[in-house]
Each structure stands twice: as structure tokens, then as C-alpha cells.
Amino acid sequence: MVVAAILIIGLFIMSVLVTVYKTHSLFLRTRSPVVREAVGAITADFKRALATALAMATRAYFNYSEFIDFTGKFISQNKAHNFVAARQAALNFLERWRQAIVYTYGEYGVQVSYNLGQLDLSGELGRPRSVYNLMKAYWNYNGSSNQIVSGSYAYASLNLNLTAMGFYNWTSDIVVGLTLTVYNKSLQLNKAKNYLYNNNITINVRRDGYINYSTNPPSLVGDPYDSLISKGWIRIYYNDSTRWKLAKIDDVTYGGLGNYSIRFNMSLSDSSKVKRIIFLVVVSDDRGIIVLASTYKSDIPTCKGLPEDLDVPRNAYPPSNSS
Amino acid sequence: MEAVLATFMVVAIILLVMSFTRPLRSPYIRETTDLRRLAYNLLSYMAENNVFELTLSRISASTGSTPNQCVFYDLGFLATASLPPETLYKLDIYNVTYDNLSGNLNLTWLGCASNYNWSNIGLVESESVTYTYVCTGGPDKIRGNIIYIRLTIGFSG
Numbered sequence: 001m002v003v004a005a006i007l008i009i010g011l012f013i014m015s016v017l018v019t020v021y022k023t024h025s026l027f028l029r030t031r032s033p034v035v036r037e038a039v040g041a042i043t044a045d046f047k048r049a050l051a052t053a054l055a056m057a058t059r060a061y062f063n064y065s066e067f068i069d070f071t072g073k074f075i076s077q078n079k080a081h082n083f084v085a086a087r088q089a090a091l092n093f094l095e096r097w098r099q100a101i102v103y104t105y106g107e108y109g110v111q112v113s114y115n116l117g118q119l120d121l122s123g124e125l126g127r128p129r130s131v132y133n134l135m136k137a138y139w140n141y142n143g144s145s146n147q148i149v150s151g152s153y154a155y156a157s158l159n160l161n162l163t164a165m166g167f168y169n170w171t172s173d174i175v176v177g178l179t180l181t182v183y184n185k186s187l188q189l190n191k192a193k194n195y196l197y198n199n200n201i202t203i204n205v206r207r208d209g210y211i212n213y214s215t216n217p218p219s220l221v222g223d224p225y226d227s228l229i230s231k232g233w234i235r236i237y238y239n240d241s242t243r244w245k246l247a248k249i250d251d252v253t254y255g256g257l258g259n260y261s262i263r264f265n266m267s268l269s270d271s272s273k274v275k276r277i278i279f280l281v282v283v284s285d286d287r288g289i290i291v292l293a294s295t296y297k298s299d300i301p302t303c304k305g306l307p308e309d310l311d312v313p314r315n316a317y318p319p320s321n322s323s
Numbered sequence: 324m325e326a327v328l329a330t331f332m333v334v335a336i337i338l339l340v341m342s343f344t345r346p347l348r349s350p351y352i353r354e355t356t357d358l359r360r361l362a363y364n365l366l367s368y369m370a371e372n373n374v375f376e377l378t379l380s381r382i383s384a385s386t387g388s389t390p391n392q393c394v395f396y397d398l399g400f401l402a403t404a405s406l407p408p409e410t411l412y413k414l415d416i417y418n419v420t421y422d423n424l425s426g427n428l429n430l431t432w433l434g435c436a437s438n439y440n441w442s443n444i445g446l447v448e449s450e451s452v453t454y455t456y457v458c459t460g461g462p463d464k465i466r467g468n469i470i471y472i473r474l475t476i477g478f479s480g
Contacts (some may be wrong), residue, residue: 003326010330017337034356037363041454044370048457052467070463093467096421096428097457100469103428104453132348205370286373287459288466 035167041173046158049097051176053090054135054154055288062290109163119155120219131155139292144304151178179206179222180291182281199275204258224258231286238266238279358450362474366454389405399436412476413437419469449477
């Protein structure tokens with residue numbers, strides 16, 4: 001009787017030891033898989049996919065043919081300047097990306113999807129606007145006389161499960177965007193000489209940023225973009241008597257916090273026909289996202305349409321679906 | 324009484340032995356994790372610096388898709404400089420395309436980078452990770468491409 005009891009106690013103690021060992025082993029197995037790295041890689045790639053989608057839409061809208069090596073992969077030329085078609089092309093692209101993720105991270109049992117939410121942009125644009133249905137571009141505004149704010153944005157929430165690792169319900173809100181503020185400045189036109197030189201214009205460029213969840217819906221607070229000179233580009237168009245022309249930029253100076261001072265020259269074919277100078281400032285970041293801010297006013301019809309070198313649709317400008 | 328004493332002694336000895344020995348398989352698990360983590364960190368570092376766009380933009384008819392040769396020398400140099408000494412690797416890059424008719428993904432091998440003769444030398448211990456990258460940088464010919472990357476890191480005998 002005593003021997004049996006001792007044996008049972010011994011077996012019990014041994015089973016406790018085995019359980020402790022298995023617990024330690026389980027800890028190693030659950031801690032060891034590279035969950036953090038895999039989630040980080042997929043999330044970063046989703047942000048790149050969103051940026052690509054927005055770049056495609058904005059480039060196709062601004063000038064399809066100039067960027068046809070890129071835009072032609074996603075959308076046909078007869079759908080250029082059509083943000084609705086670009087949005088559908090972007091959704092198709094995101095679906096292909098999703099399939100690539102499922103294939104690539106299949107060993108982790110990945111389940112990936114995304115939701116299209118709404119993000120408030122009023123803090124960025126200075127007027128009540130929001131991004132929803134994947135992406136929006138707000139390129140025209142006839143409000144304040146001393147500054148014009150435009151922006152291009154895409155927003156979605158990534159949902160992720162890694163079933164083979166026991167990792168579920170990861171959600172990450174991803175926003176990509178580019179905000180351009182042009183500080184308006186009236187220029188004195190020397191009508192006798194038909195040209196303006198050493199003009200200065202100041203812009204502010206912000207991109208992406210963080211999401212403020214204390215508001216409903218959540219709002220965007222952009223980060224200053226400091227790589228416009230080294231990785232992006234700037235163009236300034238102005239209205240000549242009958243067409244838009246590209247100004248010659250002499251110098252761009254970065255003043256910190258996303259502020260750039262641009263010095264440029266321009267010449268007019270006949271200054272007597274120009275009532276006032278209107279600028280189109282176009283900015284692209286290194287991901288190819290474009291934003292255009294115009295000092296568009298009611299007197300723009302005096303400039304008869306937009307020229308061939310600026311492939312913005314004449315009749316659809318300002319665009320009804322992206323104003 | 325002797326039996327009780329014997330049982331406790333056996334248990335005490337087992338506990339003592341277990342405390343001085345590593346759990347089974349734990350070194351293997353840790354090694355596997357370290358290699359995978361190293362691989363992901365290297366790929367993320369490359370992605371953040373648009374290294375893949377630079378590599379793909381340099382593919383020409385003479386260097387691209389050369390069978391059995393890893394000709395992404397700049398990429399290989401960066402990987403070699405970023406990894407610990409004595410670590411061997413092979414990094415393959417594929418272009419991902421989508422067949423609208425069948426709904427399947429197709430992978431096209433673009434090239435590779437490596438710091439060892441992978442056709443003759445086998446790795447004693449290695450781990451392989453896969454990674455996707457959407458090209459966001461220029462030129463426009465590259466921008467928007469989805470690439471699939473397989474990185475194998477390990478040690479030789």
C-alpha cells in the first residue's frame with residue numbers, strides 16, 4: 001500500500017516536471033516565430049501599395065501620357081483624368097497585392113484584408129474635407145487669398161491574422177498623402193518688358209503623418225516633407241495670354257518644417273492680354289504622388305484653355321470629383 | 324521509508340540534471356529565429372532605402388536573368404556588408420505578375436545576389452524567408468511593380 005502510494009506520488013511529480021518542461025518549450029516556440037517582423041513587413045508593404053495606388057491616380061489625372069510607363073500598367077489612356085476609374089484600378093491593384101501576400105507568407109497562415117474608412121482632413125486642408133472610399137484629391141480651392149492648400153490622400157485599414165503563429169486581429173490604419181500649401185503673393189508685372197524675373201514663391205509640403213484618434217472621425221496631422229529637393233520635384237506653370245507655360249525655376253531653398261522658397265523666372269508673349277498671373281504649383285514626392293495647387297480664380301476663362309504641354313483636362317477643370 | 328527516500332532522491336537528481344542542461348530543441352529554435360529575424364531586418368533595411376528599385380533599374384539585357392549566375396553585385400555588396408561575418412546568403416528576386424484569365428500569380432526570376440558558390444556549396448544550417456515589395460521609387464518603368472524576394476541565410480560546414 002505504502003509502495004503504491006509512493007509510486008503514485010513519484011509519477012505525479014514526474015508529470016509535473018514534464019509539464020514544466022513543455023511549458024518552457026511552448027514559451028520558446030511562441031516567442032520565437034518572427035511575428036513582429038512578418039507583421040511589420042506586411043504593414044510596410046501595404047503602405048507602399050497604397051502609395052503606389054495614389055501615385056497612379058494622381059499621375060494619371062495630372063498627365064497620363066508623360067508618366068505612361070507607370071500609369072499605362074494600371075489604366076488605359078481613355079480613362080486618364082478619371083478619378084473614379086483610377087480608384088477602381090487601385091482596388092484591382094490592391095487585390096493583386098493581397099494575393100501576392102497570401103502566396104508569400106503562406107507558411108504563416110496569413111489572412112489579410114483591408115477596410116475603407118474615413119479620415120478627417122480639415123486640419124490639413126483648412127476646410128471641411130475627408131478622405132474616404134480609398135482615396136481623394138483636393139486640388140482646387142478658391143478660398144483664402146493669402147494661401148491655397150491642396151492635397152492627395154489614400155486611407156485604408158489593414159486587417160491581419162497569422163493563424164500558424166496564433167496571432168489574430170491585427171489592425172493598422174494606414175494613410176499616405178501629400179499636402180501642398182502655396183502662400184500666395186501678388187506679383188508686379190512689368191508690362192513694358194513682358195517678363196518677370198527673380199520671383200519668389202513660398203510653399204509648404206507635408207506628407208503622411210500620424211492619425212489623431214481623439215476626433216471623430218479620426219483626423220490626419222501631416223509631417224513636414226524635407227526631401228523635396230533631393231528626391232521629389234517642383235514645377236510652376238503660369239498663364240500666358242492664351243496658354244499655360246512652364247516657369248524656369250532658378251533656385252529652391254529649404255527653410256525647415258516643410259517650407260520651401262522657390263525663385264523662378266517667366267516671360268509673357270503679350271503682357272497687355274494678361275490681367276493677372278495665375279500659378280499652378282505641382283509637386284511630386286519620391287513615391288510619385290502628385291499634388292497641384294492653383295491660384296485659380298474666376299477670371300481664368302480669359303486664358304483660353306490649358307495647353308498641350310499641361311495635360312489637365314480643359315473642360316473638366318476644376319475636376320468635379322476631386323474638388 | 325527507504326522507498327520514499329529513494330523516490331525523493333531520484334526526483335532531486337532529475338531536477339538537478341534538468342537545471343544544468345538546456346531544454347531539448349531550444350538552441351535550434353533560437354538559431355532559427357535569429358536567422359529569420361536577421362533576414363527580415365536586412366530586407367526591411369533595404370526596402371526603406373529603395374535599394375530594390377536601384378537594383379531593378381540597372382537590369383539590362385546583358386545582366387538580367389543570367390542563368391545560374393548572381394549578377395546583382397551592388398546588392399550583394401550591401402548585403403555582405405550588413406550581415407555578420409561568416410554568414411552566407413542568397414537573395415533571389417522575382418517579378419510578380421497577375422494572369423487575369425486564370426487568376427493566378429506568375430513569378431518571373433529577375434536575378435540574384437550571393438556571397439558564395441551556391442551551385443557547389445551546401446549550407447549546413449540555414450533559414451529562408453520570403454518577402455514582398457511594391458516598388459514606389461522611380462524610374463516609372465519600375466514603379467508599381469510587385470516583387471517577390473527569397474532570402475536564404477545560413478552557415479557553411
